[in-house]
Amino acid sequence: MEQFIQQLVNGVSLGSIYALIALGYTMVYGIVKLINFAHGDVFMVGAFIGFYSITILDLGFFPALLISMAACAIFGVLIERIAYKPLRNATRIAALITAIGVSLFIEYGTIYIRGAQPEAYPTGIVPLKSLEIFGVKISGQSILILAVSIFLMIVLQFIVHKTKIGKAMRAVSHDMDAAKLMGINVNNTISATFAIGSALAGAAGVVFGMYYTKIEPLMGIIPGLKAFVAAVLGGIGIIPGAMAGGLLLGVIEALVSAAGGSLWRDAVAFIVLILILIFRPAGLLGKNVREKV
């Protein structure tokens, strides 16, 4: 029983990382209907920026987190302006292929610049004590990850529901043409969406580095894909869905590892994806929309 709860805690920490990445996927998909394959690589870039600000600039965890989020936000906007904006009226397949191209470019550009060797994330920059509740030991890192993720999700909810830009984002994702007619600057709103999503991915990168202590240029691929699975699981385009999907996927993975199938862990996410696409393509929190001709 204690082991079970232990695994559950691990799953929730892992799941909150997935949820942070999934939020970016789901927001971008909701607004421009594009699977931003490069999102997982923004996550990787965030982890590296955090790493270099801790080791080279000698900063603490929270300044590094903020720098990484800011840099990733700018990076995300650049990607959107250079690669995706010219394709806004192109076919979705063309946009998807571009996204794959951008993703490969970031991965191998990073390898070209700094080499493929992994880096060990510095531990112990935040004094962490593990917590013991009813005999269940919860590591300090898990608590930190959870706190950071929950805080960022609350901030996101505030931005989306209480600010002007959030209102614009919701309007554009509902109907881009109508929003344009109402005088909303669609280009800026889309850029803001990319900035917020990328900042969350950057934060996830730093937190991931703290938790797993190893980062490398190709580390964004698998978490990126799984975060996408999480977004689809919760219902793509729905912000609470991405959070729920991320946490659920993390828990499922942790339970599968606990049941002795740690090698099968990566397959489980994709089996979940195929099952959800077959039986409930709109996702757990989504509504079925009829196709119009």
Place this chain on the structure above:
Amino acid sequence: MNIFTKAKGFWGTISLVVIFSVVTQFLINGGTLNSFYVNALFSIGINIILAASLHLIIGITGQFSIGHAGFLAVGAYISAIVTMKLGLPFPVAIVAAGVAAALAGLVIGIPTLRLRGDYLAIATLGFGEIVRIVFLNIDYVGGASGMTVTHLTTWPWLIACVVITILVIVNFTNSTHGRACISIRENEIAADAMGINTTLYKVMAFVIGAFFAGVAGALHAHNFYIIQPTNFGFLKSFDILILVVIGGLGSMSGSVIAAISLTIISTFLSNYPEVRMVIYSLVLIVMMLFRPQGLMGTKEITSFLKMGKSAKGGVQHDGKNTVA
């Protein structure tokens, strides 16, 4: 079946291929071509089969599948089991690989082909990953360390497989079934309304594509001495996808030309793998920004040479983006 109406061009092409392959065989036997060029030739052949099979799924039927390496893996492993564990001859292995991959295509195609566009892409990508992880976890085929395979892929087998693949896919494209597939690509709802069984044709194209990917897997496994699950990750799927996209979505000759030229380029860049991937990705982005229909669009090389009346596998006018 346009073979008979275009018999002259057909037999001309076949005799050219036979002369080319016999001459190459002599060059290989005589040692004029060193092993570097021989390897490049074999890779080109395998990549042509892969590009042609994916061309049928993406270019002709318009179903965006990015898990093609999964079928390649199924073919490679099944053929390796047939020759190495069961001790059966190589031709049996090629057929078994194709059939196994086709079955995998059927199993994955029936549920996922109900999905459209990006959802299908993600589902096939997930399938490719599942195949890789399954082979990674089966000890019978060596797990992560992979399986050693004897070198059985010879030049005549390779040429024969390439020619059969191209013949079958070109003739399929020009048949009633191929026309149905093209109509699905152009507009699925309209095709459905015209009484075309869209699910049947989508699955059919998917299964045929998977079959030839499996054949390519058999040739691949018996050419490179060792197969490992890491060789069949989604980077491999992207490699195949790049061939089809750059060649032109909907152009058979475009896919073949892209397979030949990109394989040559990547052979010469094999010492600088990251440079190769950076160039590939930049080409992919620039191509989508400035020429989203690919080099050839839906045109075929024959329409430039005025050999055929109309473009195979495509419409007469080269629209801006035909693959939706």
